[in-house]
Amino acid sequence: MEKISIPCGFLWVLLLSLASFTAIAIDTRDAKLTKYISSCEVNPQSPEERYRACQQHCERTQLQHRPQCRQKCIDEYRKEQRKDDNPYAFEEQHFTTIKSQHGRLRILQKFLDRSKFLSGIDKYRFGFLEAEPYTFFVPAHYDADLLCIVLRGRGKVTLLRSKGSESLNLQKGDIYRIPAGTTVYLINIDKREKVEIAWLIQPISTPGEFKEFFGAGGENPKSFLKTFSPELLEAAFKVNRDRLQEWLGQREGFVVKASEEQIRALSDHAGGKGLWPSGESKRTINILRQRPIHSNKYGEIRDVKPDDLEPFQDLNVGVALANMTQGAMSTMFFNSKSTKICVVPNGEGYIQMACPHLSSSSSEESEQGHGDGGFIDQSNPGYVQVTTRLRPGIVFIAPPGHPLVMVASNNQNLEVLCFVINARNNERTPLAGGNNIWNQMEEVGLELAFNMPSEEVKSILKSQKKEWFMKGPRS
Ligand SMILES: [Cu+2]
Numbered sequence: 001m002e003k004i005s006i007p008c009g010f011l012w013v014l015l016l017s018l019a020s021f022t023a024i025a026i027d028t029r030d031a032k033l034t035k036y037i038s039s040c041e042v043n044p045q046s047p048e049e050r051y052r053a054c055q056q057h058c059e060r061t062q063l064q065h066r067p068q069c070r071q072k073c074i075d076e077y078r079k080e081q082r083k084d085d086n087p088y089a090f091e092e093q094h095f096t097t098i099k100s101q102h103g104r105l106r107i108l109q110k111f112l113d114r115s116k117f118l119s120g121i122d123k124y125r126f127g128f129l130e131a132e133p134y135t136f137f138v139p140a141h142y143d144a145d146l147l148c149i150v151l152r153g154r155g156k157v158t159l160l161r162s163k164g165s166e167s168l169n170l171q172k173g174d175i176y177r178i179p180a181g182t183t184v185y186l187i188n189i190d191k192r193e194k195v196e197i198a199w200l201i202q203p204i205s206t207p208g209e210f211k212e213f214f215g216a217g218g219e220n221p222k223s224f225l226k227t228f229s230p231e232l233l234e235a236a237f238k239v240n241r242d243r244l245q246e247w248l249g250q251r252e253g254f255v256v257k258a259s260e261e262q263i264r265a266l267s268d269h270a271g272g273k274g275l276w277p278s279g280e281s282k283r284t285i286n287i288l289r290q291r292p293i294h295s296n297k298y299g300e301i302r303d304v305k306p307d308d309l310e311p312f313q314d315l316n317v318g319v320a321l322a323n324m325t326q327g328a329m330s331t332m333f334f335n336s337k338s339t340k341i342c343v344v345p346n347g348e349g350y351i352q353m354a355c356p357h358l359s360s361s362s363s364e365e366s367e368q369g370h371g372d373g374g375f376i377d378q379s380n381p382g383y384v385q386v387t388t389r390l391r392p393g394i395v396f397i398a399p400p401g402h403p404l405v406m407v408a409s410n411n412q413n414l415e416v417l418c419f420v421i422n423a424r425n426n427e428r429t430p431l432a433g434g435n436n437i438w439n440q441m442e443e444v445g446l447e448l449a450f451n452m453p454s455e456e457v458k459s460i461l462k463s464q465k466k467e468w469f470m471k472g473p474r475s
Contacts, residue, residue: 048093051077085358087115089388090395095128098212098221103131103194103255107201108395110208117357118397121339121421123207126395127199129186131155136258136266137186144203144210146178147317149287149417151345153195156267157186166283170195172345173288175304175319177311180204183215187258187266198343200317200419220253285309287321287417298328299408299469306423318423322416324349324408329472331433332405338426340398340418347414349390353404358384390414403431407472434467 054073061069094114095106107127111118125144128151131137139160148157150170157176158167160183168176178184188195203210214221225233226248230241237244258266285304292300304319306312320340322330324347388396390406398404398418408414420426430436438446438461443454450457464470 048077086386086388087117087358088353088355088386088397088399090114092393094395098254100220100253100255102135102253102257103129103137105129105212105254111397112208117399120399121341121397123202124341124421125201125203125208125210126341126419127201129195129197129199131186131188131195131255132257133188133190133192133194134258134260134263135188135255136262137188138214138216138254138256139183139185140212140214140254141181141183142178142201142210142212143180143205144201145180145315147200147202147312147315147419148176148178149198149319149419150174151196151198151343151417153188153193154190155186155188155195155197157184159184168284170197170284171286173286173321174284175287175309175312176284177315179311187263189263189267191260198417198419200341202315214254219249223248282309283311287319294468296466296469297325298466298471299324299330301468303420316422316424318420318426320418320420322406322414322418324406324414324416324469326408326413327410327472328469329405329407331436331466331468331470332403332431333428334403334431335398335400335420336425336427336429337400337422339400339421341421342396342398342416342418344390344392344394345415345417346392347390347412348409349407349412349414351388351390351396351398351404351406351416353386353388353398353402354383355386355399355402356383358386390416400426410472430468432464433470434462434465436461436464 051073054076055070058066058069058073090108094109096109098105098107105127106129107125110122110125112122129137150172152172154172155170156167157170157178158165159178168174170176186195186197201210212221213224215225216223228236230244233239233244234241239247285308287302287304290302290304292302294301299322301320301322303321306316306318308318312318318338324330388394390396400422406414406416431438438457441449443458446452446454446457
């Protein structure tokens with residue numbers, strides 16, 4: 001109830017004091033904003049936390065000062081949001097976290113809630129699952145297809161369907177799919193290391209909206225079984241309600257500790273029948289075991305294409321893993337068709353990208369516009385340099401067509417792992433290095449394009465001999 005009181009209170013004040021069309025328009029945004037804020041698991045340092053604290057403070061002020069006070073909170077929050085001028089990077093405060101004593105599920109906010117420039121991938125969601133050593137992630141199903149990559153640790157996932165069950169042993173680099181509606185549970189079989197899995201979520205009913213359905217008994221989160229009336233449960237299971245209550249009331253949390261014996265028993269359990277029609281083909285693929293498609297002493301890149309594994313074929317999503325040696329960088333390149341949603345399993349560095357969208361949206365007016373897309377000054381396109389610090393925990397987006405360079409820090413190798421949306425027929429297009437596309441241009445074309453004798457242009461373009469990965473900048 002408390003969550004609803006802020007937007008309603010604000011709506012009431014606004015409607016009374018400014019009963020005009022403008023006021024209603026502004027308020028719809030505020031209600032959305034407040035709803036978003038109150039639905040977030042809040043980071044103590046985040047602007048959302050400060051906004052909430054500000055609103056709570058207003059509730060304690062004298063009644064006549066409250067509208068002004070609330071408005072101030074909103075103004076402050078908006079100011080902070082405007083400072084956040086890199087909509088392609090996501091950090092801790094952009095996730096909603098469902099916590100359990102022995103693990104957590106972190107779901108990234110909707111892409112469109114962050115920026116209208118991410119509307120192309122808004123049908124997807126993104127998340128991380130973490131479970132501590134020797135734990136059991138209780139059975140749940142989702143109204144979404146999940147494409148999963150193991151970022152660290154070892155586990156075993158079991159998929160339950162009406163026609164059978166199947167278990168997959170998991171290790172770092174494994175990619176697998178959990179089809180929508182499959183009841184799934186996971187064990188962390190490692191004694192010391194936590195298991196961390198990244199999820200690309202494709203909701204099947206409402207684009208960008210999905211829910212977890214926890215089936216086993218207990219609280220936090222509550223089992224969906226407890227939603228049904230006792231009479232119905234008694235009839236469905238043919239057990240009296242005292243026993244049902246006991247059955248459904250025991251567990252606390254969705255990641256629970258398991259003993260060594262329990263883990264061993266679960267690990268030894270046979271692999272199941274196989275849920276996909278052609279029983280023989282592979283269910284998982286490990287990106288670390290793929291041959292690098294480009295490799296030199298400065299780095300390497302591996303790909304898993306949508307057609308490499310049968311369960312992925314209809315998704316048109318691939319996975320790419322780039323590994324850069326410390327002090328090295330990738331070439332400057334862009335993706336022809338794909339949007340990449342990337343994480344950093346290990347290492348540090350940064351990505352620099354040229355974006356033509358942000359330059360013309362930095363003014364207040366277009367920032368608050370309603371995505372009409374008509375604001376790009378075609379006569380003079382400007383580009384904004386978008387730089388994102390890379391470290392474990394960060395999520396960043398590389399949209400198609402945007403030239404970028406990834407740079408490893410001078411003291412650590414950098415791993416970048418990406419879900420590649422719209423992967424089929426995507427091409428990485430190199431703009432620098434021995435294989436850069438300019439080298440294919442005719443001499444006259446080069447002269448005209450760069451307004452310089454072609455020999456000079458060629459000597460610049462042929463100076464860097466390395467392809468795909470090279471020595472990074474000095475600083
Ligand atoms: Cu852009």
